[in-house]
Amino acid sequence: MSAENKITVFETTGFPNPARIRAALAEKNALDQVDFVEIDVMNKEHRTESFYAMNPLGTVPVLRTAEGDFISESTAITEYIDAHFDGVSLTGQTASARGKIHMMQRRAESMVMDAVGTYFHHATDGLGPDLETNQCSQWGNIQLANAKNGLLYFDRLLANSEYVAGDSFSMADITLFYGLAFADFAKVEISAELTNLIDWREKVGQRPSLKG
Known part of the structure; x- marks a missing residue:
């Protein structure tokens, strides 16, 4: 090429x-x-x-x-x-798998990644006054509560599922993994009681693709 x-x-x-x-x-x-x-x-x-x-x-x-x-x-x-690109599928190979992966990907995005992002950009200093315009701290704090609920949701889900969308690693796992990384950066606590979520994070974090 x-x-x-x-x-x-x-x-x-x-x-x-x-x-x-x-x-x-x-x-x-x-x-x-x-x-x-x-x-x-x-x-x-x-x-x-x-x-x-x-x-x-x-x-x-x-x-x-x-x-x-x-x-x-x-x-x-x-x-x-x-x-x-060739290689392992991240979005599903069957209709059922594709539907479930997209559903869980969107949940990981809206319930964790985007909720944390809204909190960070609206209810904290975020990236600084030159970049953070039209902040609404009330909305940011509502999304903080939503993010905490999202963490609890995924902890419960992962009690009975090896990966976010079932038995195979997918883009939904990538989204949740970096949603948690964003939570760390935004100082959103991931409670030690969320053992399923923490164990999943440690496991997938060993993948070469997520170590960088």
Whole structure:
């Protein structure tokens, strides 16, 4: 594949959603088949005209396909990666598996990742006053409570399930794993009583794709 036709991922190192994409690529053994471009969020590079042309929402990550199309939203990017590269399926191979994985992926996103993110961006200093605009602390704290309920939900789920969406590792596990990492960063406590969740996190954290 020539350089001009290579897939490109626009990311910000250390942010949870770009980390999800790196993990998906690692699971497919495809990290070396993609170029990465760093977007300096702290200096508002994601709020430039050129970046908005790729993603009008101004969020990372964004993937540019070999054909030159732009895909944003981590779930959509993971779908593309899973279909484009050979290897283990992250999104399910049967209709039943695909439905369950997408359902649990969305729950991991809304109940943990997004809830923690809303708390972080609205009820804390977040990324600082230059980047955090139109904050609503009340909404942020509501989402903190939702995140804590989400952690409890997944602890109960993982009492009877090896992985988030059943017997196989999937994109739902990647999302929850980095949702917990975001919780750590945002100082959202993961109670020691959530032993199923903690044990699952330790287990999947041994995967090479999640160690980076």
